[in-house]
Amino acid sequence: MVTVEIILPLAIADTYTYSVPDAMACPEAGMRVLVPLGKKTITGLVYRLNPENSAATVNSSYKIRDIIEVLDSSPIVLPSQLELWRWIAEYYLCTLGEVMTAALPARLLDNDYTARTEVYISLHPRFRDVEELQGVFNSLRRAPKQKKLLEYYLELSDAFAGPPHPIEQRILVEHSGESTAVLRTLIEKQILVASHEVVSRIPSYDSAIEPAHPLMPQQLRAVGEIEAAFANQKVCLLHGVTSSGKTEVYIHLIEQMLSEGKQVLYLVPEIALTTQLTDRLKKVFGNRLGVYHSRFSDMERVEIYKDLLSTGAAKVILSARSGVFLPFSRLGLVIVDEEHDGSYKQQDPAPRYHARSVALMIAKSAQAHVLLGTATPSIETYYNAQTGKYSLVEMSERYAGLQLPRISIIDLQRQYHRREMYEHFADPLVDKIREQLSAGKQIIIFQNRRGYTPYISCRKCGYVPKCCNCDVSLTYHKHTRSLVCHYCGYTIAAPNDCPNCHGAWRDNGIGTEKIEDEVQRLFPEARIARMDLDTTRNKNSHQRIINAFAQHEVDILIGTQMVTKGLHFSEVSLVAVLNADSMMQSPDFRSYEQSYQLLEQVAGRAGRSGSQGEVVVQTFHPDHALFGYLQNHDYAGLYREQLRERKMFRFPPFYRLIVITLKHRDNVRLDNAARELHGLLNTAFGTRCSAVIVPPISRVQNMYIKTIRLRIEANASFAQAKRIVMQSIRYVQTLANCKGTIIQPDVDPM
Ligand code: ADP
Ligand code: ZN
Numbered sequence: 001m002v003t004v005e006i007i008l009p010l011a012i013a014d015t016y017t018y019s020v021p022d023a024m025a026c027p028e029a030g031m032r033v034l035v036p037l038g039k040k041t042i043t044g045l046v047y048r049l050n051p052e053n054s055a056a057t058v059n060s061s062y063k064i065r066d067i068i069e070v071l072d073s074s075p076i077v078l079p080s081q082l083e084l085w086r087w088i089a090e091y092y093l094c095t096l097g098e099v100m101t102a103a104l105p106a107r108l109l110d111n112d113y114t115a116r117t118e119v120y121i122s123l124h125p126r127f128r129d130v131e132e133l134q135g136v137f138n139s140l141r142r143a144p145k146q147k148k149l150l151e152y153y154l155e156l157s158d159a160f161a162g163p164p165h166p167i168e169q170r171i172l173v174e175h176s177g178e179s180t181a182v183l184r185t186l187i188e189k190q191i192l193v194a195s196h197e198v199v200s201r202i203p204s205y206d207s208a209i210e211p212a213h214p215l216m217p218q219q220l221r222a223v224g225e226i227e228a229a230f231a232n233q234k235v236c237l238l239h240g241v242t243s244s245g246k247t248e249v250y251i252h253l254i255e256q257m258l259s260e261g262k263q264v265l266y267l268v269p270e271i272a273l274t275t276q277l278t279d280r281l282k283k284v285f286g287n288r289l290g291v292y293h294s295r296f297s298d299m300e301r302v303e304i305y306k307d308l309l310s311t312g313a314a315k316v317i318l319s320a321r322s323g324v325f326l327p328f329s330r331l332g333l334v335i336v337d338e339e340h341d342g343s344y345k346q347q348d349p350a351p352r353y354h355a356r357s358v359a360l361m362i363a364k365s366a367q368a369h370v371l372l373g374t375a376t377p378s379i380e381t382y383y384n385a386q387t388g389k390y391s392l393v394e395m396s397e398r399y400a401g402l403q404l405p406r407i408s409i410i411d412l413q414r415q416y417h418r419r420e421m422y423e424h425f426a427d428p429l430v431d432k433i434r435e436q437l438s439a440g441k442q443i444i445i446f447q448n449r450r451g452y453t454p455y456i457s458c459r460k461c462g463y464v465p466k467c468c469n470c471d472v473s474l475t476y477h478k479h480t481r482s483l484v485c486h487y488c489g490y491t492i493a494a495p496n497d498c499p500n501c502h503g504a505w506r507d508n509g510i511g512t513e514k515i516e517d518e519v520q521r522l523f524p525e526a527r528i529a530r531m532d533l534d535t536t537r538n539k540n541s542h543q544r545i546i547n548a549f550a551q552h553e554v555d556i557l558i559g560t561q562m563v564t565k566g567l568h569f570s571e572v573s574l575v576a577v578l579n580a581d582s583m584m585q586s587p588d589f590r591s592y593e594q595s596y597q598l599l600e601q602v603a604g605r606a607g608r609s610g611s612q613g614e615v616v617v618q619t620f621h622p623d624h625a626l627f628g629y630l631q632n633h634d635y636a637g638l639y640r641e642q643l644r645e646r647k648m649f650r651f652p653p654f655y656r657l658i659v660i661t662l663k664h665r666d667n668v669r670l671d672n673a674a675r676e677l678h679g680l681l682n683t684a685f686g687t688r689c690s691a692v693i694v695p696p697i698s699r700v701q702n703m704y705i706k707t708i709r710l711r712i713e714a715n716a717s718f719a720q721a722k723r724i725v726m727q728s729i730r731y732v733q734t735l736a737n738c739k740g741t742i743i744q745p746d747v748d749p750m
Pocket of ligand 2: 467469470
């Protein structure tokens, strides 16, 4: 009996054994198959064939069931991809099925992809003969409409230059001005023939291709250094200040790769936020650019996937993190732009992978190079560059000699004390905004909370409306007059007053909606737009806001971190950060680093052409060391300080972390599981294991949450540590008093 190991999209086991019926040709690894599972039929993927009469088959006490059908005639997943899946499953402690679910476009896996077809019209082959064709024209003397349509077809299809080619029916009818009825008659007479042709959903780029910009001296030097670095080392960090022209450096390197027939993967944190970049790349690379979207069209994803698989063409693929799963066969370079960005890490569900780490893996196995680019490297990456694991190339000047923005810090405590505030705007900030408005400049105001106010409370009894599913207060949204849970989406109409005592509400803290109100009152003449999750839910809304701002139909743009990422507006002279404190005070060990990255990136939107831009940061803690680094654009200083702290408090890059999250609807069972697991891990790992932690938000969507954190020395065996973790988790899951506890390990958490 021939048996095969099948990956199923489940989180239970890695593979499942099925047998190949005698009459069936044996499938290859990487092909999809239909298999029975319980009473259902499910699509799986062949992982490998077992040697005939292998031990696995003979010893199995289960009844091995037959494959129902093989769905592919050739593999849709390459051996190199399967190897990568195996690595991810082992490294990030999940099953192959979970990796497969993340790796393949859903419609490819479900096999419910349908090709798009259009009706094409062509000339019946009989009439390729000129005399026959002349005969047809004679016969149509009394049917001028049919004659005209036929002439039109021949003209459009270049019939006089060679054999006529098929024309899309829609285009033929539109251009000729004749009706489909006339066309139908010609088809009935068998003069023209209609056929269904498969067409691509990937929008084709038909405008003129522009050459890349000639590089400036700093960029030329960087390209030279990167190429030299790649001769010795596979990975290079390009540390270039905001607006130093990194994109053009990438473009130059990509051109080089494509001309050598290689493929390039260009990773960006979030594809929806990169319309400006997409437009730029399209102009240079035309149809050699593929954009792998995750958000809107799974059908298009399938087509990009299939295209790479079948042609192996030299292309550059622009993608968010899931691009690492594409079937590259000739990968030459992976660019990880904004490598510090947290959205490269998938949080939920498993696999909880970091696309930067996976990119390093795929490049390694393809012998390709990796370029990590950013103005604000992650501490880990910079450490690797400092210790010689990666090469380092710097660009410290802005493009065309522009200066980095000037950064002013405003002391909110002093401002409130002196009553020199208008609502949440310090007077000096108001003056600066007014100045820039009257100079015809644009302004960006950054606030990291959406909604109107993060929470409301009763002025009399202090009551705070909370989510019924989560342990968080509800955010007030004024536009919809509702209270919304930002964790689970639970929404209720906002009550007029306190349901307990009818006291009036007090607002606590500010969100983007409230800023919008205040800006409207302060600058009634200004045109204002807001960009946050609430205003960008529709497919094109994000693009519309960016376009309006780029065309200066908007003077002031208010937004959450969406406004920090990669946007280039030439008229922005002032960027304001209304309150820098909330992000800096988060207890996470990365909050300091991330605050710096965010502030430097927001600041990077200012003064991108013409005169020097300005950034105003409001804070209650103006003496915080972070602002000193920010004002001097002193990344190296921040890095040295952070590295000291990371060492002292045992964090990456000196230690590797695994955070284990336990969840249960029943708090008692959760307690049992946390205690049992902690007991095992504490015995094995000693002081490397934390106590059981109750997180600040200890219940989400009716699940109670507890966590345990492990720190493993960077030079210790991580693999062995993970084996112990998995054994311990599996053991706890067998205990009756812990039944139903969800236990999720997160390796290298962000
Ligand atoms: P970064 O990615 O480093 O923040 P960009 O690549 O966005 O910087 O470049 C900043 C601006 O300078 C962009 O508008 C870009 O078009 C322009 N620019 C950069 N390099 C060149 C060049 N060699 N020629 C013309 N324009 C350039
Ligand atoms: Zn909730």
